Amino acid sequence: MTETKRVQVEEHILSINDELAAGLRTRLDAAGVFAINLMASPGGGKTSLILRTVEALKDDLRLAAVDGDVVPVDVEKIATQGIQVELINTGGSCHLEAHMLSPALDRIDLDAVDLLIVENVGNLICPASFQLGTHANVVIASIPEGDDKPYKYPTMFRGADVLLLNKIDYLAVQEFDIDYFRRGVEALNEGLTFFPVSCRTGEGLEAWYDWLREQVRKTTAGSAEARELVQGS
Amino acid sequence: MHELGITEQLLDLTLEHAARAQATRVTRLNLVIGELSSVVDESIQFYWEIMAKDSIAAQAELHFERVPGRLCCLACQAEFGFSAFEGQCPQCGGAQVKVVDGDQFRLDSIEIENEVDQ
Numbered sequence: 520m521t522e523t524k525r526v527q528v529e530e531h532i533l534s535i536n537d538e539l540a541a542g543l544r545t546r547l548d549a550a551g552v553f554a555i556n557l558m559a560s561p562g563g564g565k566t567s568l569i570l571r572t573v574e575a576l577k578d579d580l581r582l583a584a585v586d587g588d589v590v591p592v593d594v595e596k597i598a599t600q601g602i603q604v605e606l607i608n609t610g611g612s613c614h615l616e617a618h619m620l621s622p623a624l625d626r627i628d629l630d631a632v633d634l635l636i637v638e639n640v641g642n643l644i645c646p647a648s649f650q651l652g653t654h655a656n657v658v659i660a661s662i663p664e665g666d667d668k669p670y671k672y673p674t675m676f677r678g679a680d681v682l683l684l685n686k687i688d689y690l691a692v693q694e695f696d697i698d699y700f701r702r703g704v705e706a707l708n709e710g711l712t713f714f715p716v717s718c719r720t721g722e723g724l725e726a727w728y729d730w731l732r733e734q735v736r737k738t739t740a741g742s743a744e745a746r747e748l749v750q751g752s
Numbered sequence: 753m754h755e756l757g758i759t760e761q762l763l764d765l766t767l768e769h770a771a772r773a774q775a776t777r778v779t780r781l782n783l784v785i786g787e788l789s790s791v792v793d794e795s796i797q798f799y800w801e802i803m804a805k806d807s808i809a810a811q812a813e814l815h816f817e818r819v820p821g822r823l824c825c826l827a828c829q830a831e832f833g834f835s836a837f838e839g840q841c842p843q844c845g846g847a848q849v850k851v852v853d854g855d856q857f858r859l860d861s862i863e864i865e866n867e868v869d870q
Contacts, residue, residue, distance in 0.1 A: 522866055523865050524863070532859050648789070670839065
C-alpha cells in the first residue's frame with residue numbers, strides 16, 4: 520500500500536553548488552592561489568579592469584583568468600596580455616556555477632598561479648546567488664548605471680567583499696550622488712572595501728592593485744605555513 | 753533567468769532526499785524564500801514542469817512560503833520592512849542596518865509517497 524509522509528530537508532536550495540564550491544576552494548587553497556569572482560552589469564568594465572590589472576601586475580605575480588561568456592572576444596583581448604585565460608562557454612546562461620568552473624581549473628596549472636581572476640557573466644542579479652569557491656566577490660558598479668543600484672540589487676551588493684565604482688571620470692558630465700550610493704551599499708555591508716576608479720584614466724587603480732598584492736602575499740604566506748606544518752608533522 | 757540553474761539544483765536536491773526516503777512519488781515541495789532572495793516563483797514552477805517531467809517529482813506541487821525582508825537599525829534598534837529602506841534608518845537616520853529576516857532560500861521539506869508492505 521501507499522503511504523504518504525513528509526521528509527524534512529532544511530537545506531539551502533543551492534547546497535549542491537555550495538558543496539562543489541567548497542571543494543574548489545580547497546583546491547585553490549592547496550595550490551596557494553588567491554581567486555576573485557568578478558561581477559558587474561554588461562559594460563560595467565570587467566574586461567577593462569582585467570586588462571589594466573594584468574598589465575600592472577604581470578611582472579610581479581603569476582596570473583591566470585577564466586572568462587564566462589558565449590564568445591571568445593574578451594578571452595582574446597585578455598590573452599594579448601600574455602597570461603593563460605580559459606573560456607567557460609556558458610551557452611547563454613546568465614551566471615557561472617561551481618560545476619562550470621571546475622573543468623576550467625583542470626586546464627590551468629594552479630601551482631604556477633598566484634592570482635586567478637574569474638570573470639563572471641555580465642549581470643547584476645544572477646551571479647550573486649552562486650558561490651564559486653573563490654576568495655573574494657568583487658563587484659564593479661559604474662557611474663553611468665546610476666547611484667540607485669544598491670537599492671535595486673541588494674543581494675549583489677550585500678555579498679560583495681570589494682566594490683569598485685568605475686568610470687569616475689564621468690562624474691564631470693553626469694550627476695551621481697556618491698554618498699547616497701555608498702550609504703546604500705555600506706548600510707547592508709559594513710566593512711566593505713571600496714575603490715573609486717577609472718579604468719580609462721587609471722585614476723584610483725593603484726589602491727586596487729595594492730589590495731590584490733596584499734591578498735596574494737597573505738595567501739602565499741598562509742600556504743607556505745600550511746606546507747611547513749604538514750612537513751613538520 | 754537564474755531560475756533555470758536554481759530549478760536544476762532544486763530538482764537534484766529533491767530527488768536525492770526522495771531516493772534516501774525510498775519515495776515512489778514526490779507530491780509537494782515546501783520552500784521558504786525570503787524577500788531578499790531574488791527569485792520568481794512562477795519562473796521556478798515553469799522550469800520545474802519541464803525539467804522534472806520524467807522524474808518521480810513530475811507532479812509535485814511547489815509551495816512557496818514568502819518571508820518579508822526585515823531590517824534592524826544598529827543605532828536605535830528600530831525594525832522596519834525592506835521596502836521602507838532608502839539607505840538609512842527611517843526612524844533615526846542611522847547609516848548601518850542589518851538583515852534580521854527575509855534572506856531565506858531553503859527547501860524546508862518534501863512530501864512523498866512510498867510503498868510499504870502490509
